[in-house]
Amino acid sequence: MKILISHLPKNKWWGHGTPIYKDNPAMKQGLVPNQELVEIEMYIMTQLFNRLPFEVVEVDFPRFLDKQNLDQRQHDFVFVRDLFISNQKGSLIISKFSEKARQVESDIMEIMLNSMGYKTVRIPETIHATAEGGEFYYCAGQKILFSGLCRNNIKGAEWVAQEFNASELVLLKSDVFHIDTLFTPVINKDNELGGIVACTELMDKESKIQLKNFANQHGIELVEVGLEDSIGTDKKLGEFSVNCCPLPGYLIGPTRFRSAEVSQLLSRLGVMHITVPTTQFRLSGGSVHCLTNEL
Secondary structure, X not given: OEEEEEOOOOOOOOOOOOOOOOOOOOOOOOOOOOHHHHHHHHHHHHHHHHHOOOEEEEEOOOHHHOOOOHHHOOHHHHOHHXXXXXXXXXXXXXXXOOOHHHHHHHHHHHHHHHXXXXXXXXXXXXXXXXXXXXXXXXXOOOOEEEEEOOOOOHHHHHHHHHHOOOOEEEEEOEOOOOHHHOEEEEEOOOOOEEEEEEOHHHEOXXXXXXXXXXXXXXXXXXXXXXXXHOOEOOOOEOOOOOOOEEEOOEEEEOOOOOOHHHHHHHHHHOOEEEEOOOOOHHHHOOOOOOOOEEO
């Protein structure tokens, strides 16, 4: 498996201050990340992935998105997860954003992926669908697709599921922009879904019931965590502990979970939990899962 990571822009990452995007409680107008920490955290994360048994593909940050005109800079391209959805076997779907300001990022990523020899597909314009990469988790072993329903709509989720020939589509609705800020699957060494960690407090009632039923039907343990392990709220930013990159035998995230049940689950599954700090990236609503994507 190959893991895609973007370099930082030449100009300071959101050095002119973060914007505000819909449904993203982490973003506050004009926040300026600590640039020294931004560089250190990205370096540590990239070095970590390079030491794991996966090939890392690094791409340059597009100049077009790093313009001299401060009002036109778009620095969230580093969150490559959002830009396409992957079946982890070379089938890549270009995101169709609900947040229109970010569509240009996916358009540029499509050109980059094609230049590297990857085949990409787009959701037809005739389908009134939205599908953003951060709203999905695809468990390739059993071909199970999890989709959020905040930035995604049902048409977008169903189109992706059909394109991947998914065996099951699990829809989870919340008011938080991307599912990866409140949920992560855990993948065992055999590349099978072994457990789920989720802040169900941020899901609507029907989705909570559906997720618990799914876990029971498949004999998969569900560990529920608190707001502090998720994105949090607009009043108190969470630690983004759930924003993990789940790989066979590994769960790579920004920090330890407050709940001891998570470490017990990982121990039973034989999954190694590795943490790498992303304190500055969470100011824009992202962490390890957002900063990586599978090819």
